[in-house]
Amino acid sequence: MKRKLISLILSAVMAVSLVGCGGAGDDGTTAGTSTDTPTKSESDNVDTPASAPSDDAQSLTVWCWDSFNVDAMKKAGEIYTADHPDVTINVQETVSSDIQTLIQTYAMSGELNALPDIFLMDDQVFAKYLQNYPDVFADITDSGIPFQDFAESKVANSVKDGKNYGVPYDSNTVIACYRTDYLEQAGYSIEDLTDITWDEFIVIGEDVLAKTGMPMLTNVQGEPDLLNMILQSAGISVFDENGGISLVDNEGLKEAMRVYLKLIDTKILQEQTDWSGYQGSINNGTVVGTINGSWICATIMTTDQTQQEGNWAVTNMPKLNDYAGATNYSAQGGSTWAVSSTCDNFDLAMDFFKTTWAGSTAFYDSILKDLGAIATYLPAAGSDAYNEPSAFFGGEAIYSKIVSYGNEIPKINKGIYWKEEKEALGTALTNIVNSVPDLDNVTDEDLDNVIAEAQATVQFNIGQ
């Protein structure tokens, strides 16, 4: 009898612990892929929207990554629920690559009801998901959202066949940020780095390196983001009009690559192992600056205020020497809000967007001031907050500067094979860096070989 009792109790304990374990088991499994964002995530089960839309309890579920974006969306939620107390905006932090994997998995398995109402998606992959999984996205062309109030190049990222599928979010205008104290040490000011060419930049960079021991730029090794920025700044497309890959016989590409390789050769560009190494190099002050999308301001501003406040400045990036069509402006990254096709409260979502993201300059002011999130909503650029000087950046009104840059970005052909192209170019760069001893004198033949291989790889991936 005693043995039966003990075994019964043990079985009950085991059953309870199994049930308890089942819910908490998700954390470790999805962390595997990229380390783009510094924050951890829990891509748990998503609440499915309320089955019957009732006026009493309406809610919207939102997926987005990074504490900055989460806070921005929460702020929008607060503004909206102040006027609509029966609505809840439920924001769930999910890493960008997880959002992509989840969207894809749900779309493939037909489980579209598990999608959130609203999700954030990287601009660079938006077209890919729009083309491959069109059932996921809701058409919001005729919802009354004023798309003309957003920067044209940003809206274009989420447009297919003339229909809109997304509300643009953060600005991807490229800026160059430098530590003015290091520059001063070497005898330069921020004006010396404004509206210059890469050749001039390299001369300055070598001087700064010699006098301060600091490299001018930093990036993540093996990732051709800087190369892609240089390409776009000169209007050089790696895709042709039909979205096919066009790397071979692309003279602009070779010139851009030579500039990039020279930066590595002269040690002006220091490559970090991964994203957290990249952020570390900025925050620890071991580099003079970086060139990236304006969203990098958020990272820069998280450093120790007392040490670096007032010692940063923003300007435009160097241009590709005398290449025809070269400019000092480019775009990198950025993201867009999308609404899923299974959103039960579609009208609510549209009203929410029209009131906050596509209608309230006060909202953009608050996220700018508190979070450093720069938007592409054009009416917001005229507000006071955008013209306020930033103490961190040496007392300059950087936000209006950045928004003004946004108008000058050259348009290039985009395609759905961005990820494949990025990896192929990254491989090409790494191969040259590892195989050619003298990066200053890379022959045309070396470049042609790696470019041909990159093109073959991407074409192989396209040819399905």
Added chain:
Amino acid sequence: MKSNGKRNTGLTINQKQGLTGWFFLLPAALLIFAMNFYPMLQALVLSFKTGIGNNQVWGGLDNYARLLQDKVFHTAIINNFFYLLIQVPVMLVVAIILATLLNKKDLKCKGLFRTMIFLPCCTALVSYSIIFKTLFAYDGYVNTVLTNMGLISERINWLGQVSTAKVIIIIALIWRWTGYNMVFYLAGLQNIDESLYEAARIDGAGPVKAFFKITVPLLRPTILLTTIMSINGTLQLFDESVNLTNGGPANSTLTMSHYIYKASFEYNPQFGYAAAMSYVIFILVAILSFVQMKVGDKR
């Protein structure tokens, strides 16, 4: 059989007990079939289809033919075999030596040593990969120590150079799995009679000779087991490739499983192609294990 006059139309006791056994096995067998074998069949069917995302059309052996031309896949296979041919022998040799050392009767703190060597196996794959990545970063611990000790004048970019990235993965794998294999060998060693070693000592054999002539041959089944498991594991390597090097500089540490993940979730999704690649891994593991069994198992 019943011995009275009536014919026995029911089941024999043996048959009844057999049926009972089958009934107990049935739920688990059905689950395994539904969760394991049926998806494997579905994957096989998927590997015969081509197309992006949900647009799958029948393609026959197109995916397999495509594999023959995929340079990145060839690189991935070569990487896997590189790890296999270098890491597995080194790890198993170290494991067997450690097991022999830790099996000595009069060694103090045996339990402590065994635990310490086995502990790496208990770490999560993702965590240890990320920590190794941090250790070998450009301004990481290893570079700092080596520079301070004066062994290198300039920091080495361990994970950024094609030549050293593979080495880091091999070091990480050896660190993690040696203890695991050592435990298997320890268990196998318990079955070897001490008297054999005594006899060898009396005959004048040194420890090295005893090791090669007694330990290794008698551990043969265990060695076979660990080799097959290691080959299986190395061919399916994923976590280290993703978290330590992310495919490595220019795909130099990319493994087949990582490439499958990329083809499915990072590139424009080619699920049929990815399924074909998984079957290639399956066939490779099956062939290698078969060869192993033939060569190693004399039973």
